[in-house]
Amino acid sequence: MAYNTNTVTEPAVHEGDSVPRVLSARARRREQSPALLYKGYPLRFLIPALSVLLIFFFIPTVMNLAYAFTNWSAYSTTIRFNGFDNFVTLFRDGTLLRDLRVTIVYAVLVAIFQNGFGLALAVFLERDTRLNRFARVMFFVPVIMSALAVGYIWQAVLKTDGALNQILSVLCGRDIHVEWLGSTTWTIVVVAAIHGWKWMGLAMLVFLAGLKTIDPDVLEAARIDGASPWQLFWRIKFPLLAPAFTFNVATSLLGSMNGFDIVQATTEGAPGGTTEIINLFIWRTFGQGLYSQSTTMSLVLFLLVMLMAIPLIWYLRRREAKIL
Incomplete structure (x- = not known):
């Protein structure tokens, strides 16, 4: 039987099927080879969202973690690592x-x-x-x-x-x-x-x-x-x-x-x-x-x-x- 390159209709309706399945040839190939779903071409649509998360969440979170262990302030000309001094000061007072x-x-x-x-x-x-x-x-x-x-x-x-x-x-x-x-x-x-x-x-x-x-x-x-x-x-x-x-x-x-x-x-x-x-x-x-x-x-x-x-x-x- 000849199949259209775009759409295929199964000629036979199996017992228990209410309607024939209509599948595109591309969808049929995906069912036969699930690996095609992971080719990477849909992942580019995640780039804008991942960029926003990276710039406005992950990087500030990491920087916040780092600055918590420094002497960063408006009264210090340099930023130096001071360990847990900030935590100790906040707990003491x-x-x-x-x-x-x-x-x-x-x-x-x-x-x-x-x-x-x-x-x-x-x-x-x-x-x-x-x-x-x-x-x-x-x-x-x-x-x-x-x-x-x-x-x-x-x-x-x-x-x-x-x-x-x-x-x-x-x-x-x-x-x-x-x-x-x-x-x-x-x-x-x-x-x-x-x-x-x-x-x-x-x-x-x-x-x-x-x-x-x-x-x-x-x-x-x-x-x-x-x-x-x-x-x-x-x-x-x-x-x-x-x-x-x-x-x-x-x-x-x-x-x-x-x-x-x-x-x-x-x-x-x-x-x-x-x-x-x-x-x-x-x-x-x-x-x-x-x-x-x-x-x-x-x-x-x-x-x-x-x-x-x-x-x-x-x-x-x-x-x-x-x-x-």
């Missing part, structure tokens, strides 16, 4: 341990607020009504807003003579002067709540997507068996949201460890350094000309994120596999 503690506490609080708000919104807005669709859009608006803008707006609302105290004064009939951002204990909680509020729309969408993947027949069977709405959520919906929890918890916890904008706009690390996360210290130290110390802290942050990311994602994936 307590700055490193304090900022590490603040960053971890801040990240955990953000993860709690962001996922708590997002899950609550997803449950209340699960039904596809016109009002719920409009509400979803409104709650997603903060996600696409600038983080600095969100921080400055909330800073204006929460200051002593801000909008919140004025509203409370009107409602209570007396002057209210609460320093919402002036407590050494609760300010970090307030700032973390603002961070969680900004990103709760993203968590809401992920949880909504997870809720939509639940088989309606399973829910209907539970209702027939007499399950209450509360039991329906905690016994069926909540366990089946494990993949959504894996994504949301990992992104919120690890992403907030790289936070900067909202803390800088609201408190600038005050009061008394109780909200000074690592990135804020890096920015401030670099601005003071202490470049090697700032690179040391960024290296410590990188290692901290890696040490938290690997076991966290492993645990969440393992939990997900057990449930599903």
Whole structure:
């Protein structure tokens, strides 16, 4: 039988085949010789992406690792290797341990607020009504807003003579002067709540997507068996949201460890350094000309994120596999 050089149609339909297969001659040759797929001609399309990664990620990361062990600063005319002096200095004055503690506490609080708000919104807005669709859009608006803008707006609302105290004064009939951002204990909680509020729309969408993947027949069977709405959520919906929890918890916890904008706009690390996360210290130290110390802290942050990311994602994936 003669075959066209471009397209070949098998003349016979084997038992069990619904339609004849139509394969180009080139695709047939690839099936016969998989090695042709690795000739190298598709790899050139990776060059732009690899170049961007090389220039803006790999090279700066390697340079950051190297500069962390030098005396690089605006006050030194030469750059010399000084070993672990930067690490020793940061540990001795307590700055490193304090900022590490603040960053971890801040990240955990953000993860709690962001996922708590997002899950609550997803449950209340699960039904596809016109009002719920409009509400979803409104709650997603903060996600696409600038983080600095969100921080400055909330800073204006929460200051002593801000909008919140004025509203409370009107409602209570007396002057209210609460320093919402002036407590050494609760300010970090307030700032973390603002961070969680900004990103709760993203968590809401992920949880909504997870809720939509639940088989309606399973829910209907539970209702027939007499399950209450509360039991329906905690016994069926909540366990089946494990993949959504894996994504949301990992992104919120690890992403907030790289936070900067909202803390800088609201408190600038005050009061008394109780909200000074690592990135804020890096920015401030670099601005003071202490470049090697700032690179040391960024290296410590990188290692901290890696040490938290690997076991966290492993645990969440393992939990997900057990449930599903």
